[in-house]
Amino acid sequence: MARHKTHYEDCDVLVVGGGMAGTGATFEARHWGRDMKIICVEKANIDRSGAVAQGLYAINCYMGMQWGENQPEDHVRYARNDLMGMVREDLGYDMARHVDSTVHMFDEWGLPMMKNEETGRYLREGKWQIMIHGESYKPIVAEAAKKSADKIYNRIMITHLLMDEAQENRVGGAVGFNMRTGDFHVFRAKAVIVAAGGASHIFKPRAVGEGMGRTWYAPWSNGSAYALPIAAGAKMTQMENRIVLCRFKDGYGPVGAYFLHLKTYTQNANGENYEKKWYDQTKELVGEYIDHHPTPTCLRNHAFIQETMAGGGPIHMVTTEAFQDPHLETVGWENFLGMTVGQAVVWASQNIDPKYTNPELTTSEPYVMGSHATCSGAWVSGPEDLSPPEYFWGYNRMLTIDGLFGAGDTVGGSAHKFSSGSFTEGRLAAKAAVKYIEDKKAEGLKVTDKQCEEFKAKVYKPLETYTVAQNEITGGTVSPSYISPIQGLQRLQRIMDEYVGGIATNYMTNANMLKRGLELLAWLEEDLENVGAEDYHQLMRAWELKHRALTSQCVTEHTMFREETRWPGYYYRGDHMKLDDDNWHCLTVSRRDPSTGKFSMEKVPVYHIVDENEKKKAS
Ligand SMILES: Cc1cc2nc3c(=O)[nH]c(=O)nc-3n(C[C@H](O)[C@H](O)[C@H](O)COP(=O)(O)OP(=O)(O)OC[C@H]3O[C@@H](n4cnc5c(N)ncnc54)[C@H](O)[C@@H]3O)c2cc1C
Helix, strand or coil: CCCCCEEEEEEEEEEECCCHHHHHHHHHHHHHCCCCCEEEECCCCHHHCCCCCCCEEEECCCCCHHHCCCCHHHHHHHHHHHCCCCCCHHHHHHHHHHHHHHHHHHHHCCCCECECCCCCCECECCCCCEEEEECCHHHHHHHHHHHHCCEEECCEEEEEEEECCCCCCEEEEEEEEECCCCCEEEEEEEEEEECCCCECCCCCCCCCHHHCCCCCCCCCCECHHHHHHHHHCCEEECCCCCECCEEECCCCCCCHHHHHCCCCEEECCCCCCCHHHHHHHHHHHHHHHHHCCCCCHHHHHHHHHHHHHCCCCCCEEECCCHHHCHHHHHHHHHHHHCCCHHHHHHHHHCCCCCCCCCCEEEECCCEECCCCCCCCEECCCCCCCCCCHHHCCCCCCECCCECEEECHHHECCCCCCHHHHHHHHHHHHHHHHHHHHHCCCCCCCCCCHHHHHHHHHHHHHHHHHHHHHHHHCCECCECCCCECHHHHHHHHHHHHHHHCCCHHHCCEECHHHHHHHHHHHHHHHHHHHHECCCCHHHHHHHHHHHHHHHHHHHHHHHHHHCCCCCCCCCCEECCCCCCCHHHHCEEEEEEECCCCCCEEEEEEECCCHHHHHHHHHHC
16 A cells, blocks of 8 residues: 555645536636635546537527526526426526526637627527537636636546544545556545536446447546445435436437427338327326426437337438538538537448438437436535525535535536536535635544545555456456456446346336345445456546446435336336326435445425415515
């Protein structure tokens, strides 16, 4: 262990993850905390890290309040509708009322925004989306963070949160290791903002073998945003609300610009509009939710999945009409070039020219995240002026551990934030974190060397395991004494896929399958004590796997708890196939006891703040 040098850094605000939320948090922490020491730690390099690494073609969350296009209330209604009623409206409203100011800063910082030539306004792709030339989106926001932080640490993976030993349930910082040097890093901090992105690769992906890395969600998003707080005993919410995406087959190219701007549409193999075929069946399951406008994303997936199971596939996107217009053809291709180059390559390799051939669509494996059309994540306090008492405990976006804040994919209950909303939520969390410190809530922190040394031993254990166990390799990578990260990952993905509602079962699960899944996950957890890593890169893989496995346990516990099918098209509880508003119009909240590893679950009321307030005003 001595061969791994330990570096200590004491700071005020520590930001874990330098993606969209993390760069927003770092930037805003400096605005409010002029004299504070602000550190951002990133697993990759913040210039090209996170889900926006490759760029984006649209900012998916912009109200346009200056032109009266939308108001925050409208966005709350939209997100509530899309998530079948289950959102934290206080968080959504709070993000929506601030998001335009974030986008205006991006514009000032040089992000090329497309403009509507007639109105001079940002060019709308849809009601909420505005179009950008966004290949350099991430380097631009990273620059703001770099200019704001005292120091950005790249290539350090945070593995554990440090807890204060002077006061119970208070965070004290975080530890991790540098994947290039192998050094151990201790960050003692008065406030920690976790902004470490969502979780892909917990369910078996459709692309396996040579194509394994190809998933819709960023393959490097490994659930640290969830595992770090879960391990420390923070409460989580809506972790059952995984997301399944309908995307272009094999390349997972985005469909938003196609539907909204190019006005393309889908059809089954016989050229029929299959969605309306499934209307009555869906109404049986979810009642009036199927009549909502726009149709909730999960219900559109549901029709896709049913049609495919009934033999109507493949499902195609009809591009051949729109692509006859040279302008729309250009937009269609550019959409990929700024965001998902791989899709263009897949089409080229499969002889698909969308001008003449309608490309196939598919539904993805499930992902866990808190910022897209889903809202898994940490249970956080809302803002003082909006939140009902059950949703407020002192500081905006603070988790149920004092001094620990979250933003972006980390935060549950607030869907449809996307890139701009995640950056905005980072700003909100940072403002509150600075206030927390100014209010002297972090006084007297105690983080002993003993705690740090114990974590250090844990962090490097996979290297030690491999060093010894490699001598027992019987052939290839097979050894009775260790498993490699890839072996563990594949086992995790099969458990989640086959028992927790992945593609193997067409997203179907039930209590018996979940119970078995939990047993298998518990055994995997035991075996992960013997994960081996031959170098620092594999050490990162080992810790990514451990974070994925803990996230998966939480997802499975939540899926077991909610005895209804709230989001058909995301997953099905075969033993409770219908949506059940009488018993389950509520949020689910879990907590894992760090000392026993056992999860406890509770229901928490979902408050429909926006229209309730309006109803009250009217009466
Ligand atoms: C394929 C795809 C397409 C999308 N399209 C759009 C779009 O068109 N428009 C739009 O507005 N939004 C879009 N989004 C959504 C947007 O990208 C996310 O909402 C946003 O990036 C979430 O921000 P975040 O900071 O929570 O996560 P991220 O931006 O992913 O950042 C997380 C960061 O944490 C780091 N990290 C992870 N674990 C650790 C650890 N243990 N230690 C240290 N660092 C760690 C990661 O390296 C990463 O940099 C898309 C997302 C995806 C995946």
